[in-house]
Amino acid sequence: xxxxxxxxxxxxxxxxxxxxxxxxxxxxxxxxxxxxxxxxxxxxxxxxxxxxxxxxxxxxxxxxxxxxxxxxxxxxxxxxxxxxxxxxxxxxxxxxxxxxxxxxxxxxxxxxxxxxxxxxxxxxxxxxxxxxxxxxxxxxxxxxxxxxxxxxxxxxxxxxxxxxxxxxxxxxxxxxxxxxxxxxxxxxxxxxxxxxxxxxxxxxxxxxxxxxxxxxxxxxxxxxxx
Amino acid sequence: xxxxxxxxxxxxxxxxxxxxxxxxxxxxxxxxxxxxxxxxxxxxxxxxxxxxxxxxxxxxxxxxxxxxxxxxxxxxxxxxxxxxxxxxxxxxxxxxxxxxxxxxxxxxxxxxxxxxxxxxxxxxxxxxxxxxxxxxxxxxxxxxxxxxxxxxxxxxxxxxxxxxxxxxxxxxxxxxxxxxxxxxxxxxxxxxxxxxxxxxxxxxxxxxxxxxxxxxxxxxxxxxxxxxxxxxxxxxxxxxxxxxxxxx
Numbered sequence: 001x002x003x004x005x006x007x008x009x010x011x012x013x014x015x016x017x018x019x020x021x022x023x024x025x026x027x028x029x030x031x032x033x034x035x036x037x038x039x040x041x042x043x044x045x046x047x048x049x050x051x052x053x054x055x056x057x058x059x060x061x062x063x064x065x066x067x068x069x070x071x072x073x074x075x076x077x078x079x080x081x082x083x084x085x086x087x088x089x090x091x092x093x094x095x096x097x098x099x100x101x102x103x104x105x106x107x108x109x110x111x112x113x114x115x116x117x118x119x120x121x122x123x124x125x126x127x128x129x130x131x132x133x134x135x136x137x138x139x140x141x142x143x144x145x146x147x148x149x150x151x152x153x154x155x156x157x158x159x160x161x162x163x164x165x166x167x168x169x170x171x172x173x174x175x176x177x178x179x180x181x182x183x184x185x186x187x188x189x190x191x192x193x194x195x196x197x198x199x200x201x202x203x204x205x206x207x208x209x210x211x212x213x214x215x216x217x218x219x220x221x222x223x224x225x226x
Numbered sequence: 227x228x229x230x231x232x233x234x235x236x237x238x239x240x241x242x243x244x245x246x247x248x249x250x251x252x253x254x255x256x257x258x259x260x261x262x263x264x265x266x267x268x269x270x271x272x273x274x275x276x277x278x279x280x281x282x283x284x285x286x287x288x289x290x291x292x293x294x295x296x297x298x299x300x301x302x303x304x305x306x307x308x309x310x311x312x313x314x315x316x317x318x319x320x321x322x323x324x325x326x327x328x329x330x331x332x333x334x335x336x337x338x339x340x341x342x343x344x345x346x347x348x349x350x351x352x353x354x355x356x357x358x359x360x361x362x363x364x365x366x367x368x369x370x371x372x373x374x375x376x377x378x379x380x381x382x383x384x385x386x387x388x389x390x391x392x393x394x395x396x397x398x399x400x401x402x403x404x405x406x407x408x409x410x411x412x413x414x415x416x417x418x419x420x421x422x423x424x425x426x427x428x429x430x431x432x433x434x435x436x437x438x439x440x441x442x443x444x445x446x447x448x449x450x451x452x453x454x455x456x457x458x459x460x461x462x463x464x465x466x467x468x469x470x471x472x473x474x
Contacts, residue, residue: 147321
């Protein structure tokens with residue numbers, strides 16, 4: 001079978017896998033970003049224990065392979081009774097530990113991106129705001145963060161793209177993502193190469209769309225300040 | 227002390243780790259004073275002026291502002307800063323906001339004044355420094371002199387009891403120094419209390435009512451501009467002035 005025949009005969013597998021990959025990616029990026037923000041603010045906190053915790057968290061997460069983290073989260077959290085049922089055809093009971101593991105992984109990188117973005121804003125901006133009587137929170141909200149976002153966005157786009165690709169490791173836990181379905185097609189056709197090409201094209205398409213979306217968002221922000 | 231006293235500084239000390247910037251500093255600043263602080267770099271001028279609005283937290287000693295100890299534990303720093311305007315060497319305009327928003331944001335968010343009221347006030351002040359046509363520009367579109375005049379307006383809009391200037395002209399191109407000094411000079415003539423750290427000796431002499439010479443973490447000498455510039459008593463003052471005035 002050539003690539004075209006595989007695509008037309010087995011497209012359902014690829015579609016189903018893509019759907020799962022998109023869902024897991026979106027949830028991971030979303031949860032990872034929120035958790036990442038939290039970790040970033042802990043990291044920047046003047047309260048030492050919080051700062052220390054965040055710094056250790058980041059070191060550990062960045063220093064261990066994601067696959068290992070995935071298995072550890074999966075087995076460590078097996079006492080949790082995850083909700084059963086499906087979301088857009090994805091089995092929640094199996095997907096949730098993956099989303100937790102991937103989000104934790106992503107959050108460490110997101111936290112570092114946010115920290116760097118905030119620290120790249122000139123210190124004078126904060127001093128200027130404080131000297132006008134603003135509280136630390138007001139200064140962050142009205143002055144520092146709007147500028148930090150512009151530093152953060154390009155780097156975080158990178159992280160999102162990475163995350164979409166990295167979700168492929170959840171196949172090892174038997175989640176029916178794109179790579180898992182890819183595997184099914186490979187064993188049914190005994191013709192791996194075209195399958196991998198098809199998967200590669202799908203990942204590429206997802207990331208191009210994601211990249212375009214981020215670019216539009218970034219462009220809108222830039223317009224506010226030339 | 228009479229009711230005219232704005233700042234009373236007692237035995238003020240600031241250390242960064244093992245480095246003592248100044249120690250045992252005593253000074254009184256009264257309403258209507260135009261205090262000019264001069265002296266060599268590293269003498270503690272900037273750190274001193276920054277402690278007046280607690281951008282630097284003194285390590286010992288006390289500062290009273292309008293009779294209230296601002297160095298006391300639990301003192302409301304943000305309320306104090308509303309009454310003490312500050313203008314920085316590097317302008318520190320908010321880069322993400324327009325000129326108008328730079329001025330109105332602290333009025334609306336800190337002083338909780340209405341949008342229209344703040345805008346009106348900002349435009350009036352902008353007119354005063356001749357920059358009303360820049361209201362919708364972003365800081366990146368302005369020259370250094372314009373930025374600094376906006377920064378002054380931003381501080382002024384809060385209607386502070388005193389304005390602090392930390393080397394306001396040191397980051398400016400030479401041809402823009404005049405326009406900024408003119409604005410400060412006008413303010414001083416209007417009776418606003420001003421404390422300014424500067425290297426502009428001509429300005430210090432003309433506009434100051436009192437000159438402090440700071441060196442090695444001490445106020446080595448102080449007096450009227452005439453006393454300091456015409457008849458300096460301290461050897462270090464003499465040496466400093468001989469180096470900065472009529473160099474060639």
